[in-house]
Amino acid sequence: MSSEPKKAVVLLSGGLDSTTVLAEAIAAGFTPYALTILYGQRHLAELEAARRVARTMSVAKHVEQQIDLRAFGGSALTSDLEVPKDRSDESMATGIPITYVPARNTVFLSLALAWAETLGAFDIFVGVNCVDYSGYPDCRPEYLRAFENLANLATKAGVEGTGRFTIHAPLLLLTKEQIISRGRELGIDYGMTHSCYDPTPDGTSCGHCDACQLRLQAFAKLGLTDPIPYVQG
Numbered sequence: 001m002s003s004e005p006k007k008a009v010v011l012l013s014g015g016l017d018s019t020t021v022l023a024e025a026i027a028a029g030f031t032p033y034a035l036t037i038l039y040g041q042r043h044l045a046e047l048e049a050a051r052r053v054a055r056t057m058s059v060a061k062h063v064e065q066q067i068d069l070r071a072f073g074g075s076a077l078t079s080d081l082e083v084p085k086d087r088s089d090e091s092m093a094t095g096i097p098i099t100y101v102p103a104r105n106t107v108f109l110s111l112a113l114a115w116a117e118t119l120g121a122f123d124i125f126v127g128v129n130c131v132d133y134s135g136y137p138d139c140r141p142e143y144l145r146a147f148e149n150l151a152n153l154a155t156k157a158g159v160e161g162t163g164r165f166t167i168h169a170p171l172l173l174l175t176k177e178q179i180i181s182r183g184r185e186l187g188i189d190y191g192m193t194h195s196c197y198d199p200t201p202d203g204t205s206c207g208h209c210d211a212c213q214l215r216l217q218a219f220a221k222l223g224l225t226d227p228i229p230y231v232q233g
Contacts, residue, residue, distance in 0.1 A: 005031045007060070007121035008168075009112045012036050014049025015195045016215060017127035017171055020179050022057055023186040024170045025125045033119060034059040035112050039104065040070030040078050045203035049194035056192060065111055075101040076197070083198040085208035092210050096137065099197055099210060105138035106147070113151050113165065122163040124151075129171045129179070144169055176218035191227035205230045 008030035010022045025032045036050040047064065054062035073079040076098045084097060105128065112124045128139040137143065144167050151165040152158035158165060171179050183190065195215045196205035205212050207230040219226040 005029050006123060007031050007033060007116075007119050008123040008125055009033050009035055009116045009119065009121055010059070010125040011108055011112055011127065012050050012053060012059075012062070013127070014046045014051075014053055014193060015127070015211075016176075016183070016190060016193045017129060017179060018050075019053050019057075019127075019188055019190070019193050020183040020186070021125045021127040021168075021170060022053065022059070023183060023188050025123075025168070026057065027186055030123060030125075032057075032059045032125075033115065033121065034062045035108075035115060036062065036064050037108055037111060038064060038066045039101070039107070040068045042077055042083075042197070043199055043203070045194045045196070045199045048203065049192060052192040056189070063115065067107070067111075069101060069104065069107070072102065075099060077101050083206075083209050085198075085206070087210060087213070092213070097210060100136050103138070105136075105143070109147050109151075109167070113155065116165065117155050117157050120163075122157070122165050123168060124165065125168045125170070127171055128169050129174065129176075131173060131175050141169075141172060144172070176214050177221050180218055180222060180224070189227070193228065195228075200231060207231055 008025050010025050010032045012018045012022055012034040022032055034054045070078045076083045078101055081098055116124055130139050148167040157163050195211045197209040197211050198206045205228055216226055
């Protein structure tokens, strides 16, 4: 039997969560193949962060796949709709916000599945979270179970029984503070990541969107200072 590490495709946005998931895949003994998807989002700060992370964490290969969800719009991240700012914890915990991108995780996981099958890999890692998840329907446990079932029904490898696909979401039930704590245990420098939905042209985080608020609150609860720069004021 081969002693070579198993391959895994890791969806890497360059954010705090996906970077932690990449570290988890490495810690679990997988050889990671990182997939970053440019989907028509408002800025390229995520891509730059993903490149930093992939380079620093020495992935086997980093693929940047471009699609254009701006053609459909329907989200503040893929249109000119205003990104919500300074929402209360109660507001962030209820409803589906305008930053939800229709079917984004389904599209992303489908692309990851296609690459995994060509690699002979049966493990896909994704950084979704259903605790601090801002109401996104495609970040729920039942969604991931359904996609995993689909992956094993809709692929040549699944039908022929050469392997069974597994969707790994190690952060699914963790709070943002728990994610950061785990990442620090794994030696992650969160200064190379990016989370903001609406950064300045130079990539500085706004500090007021949902993603920034959840991130800042988590670092503060841990008694830590977030190492990335924010707009002052």
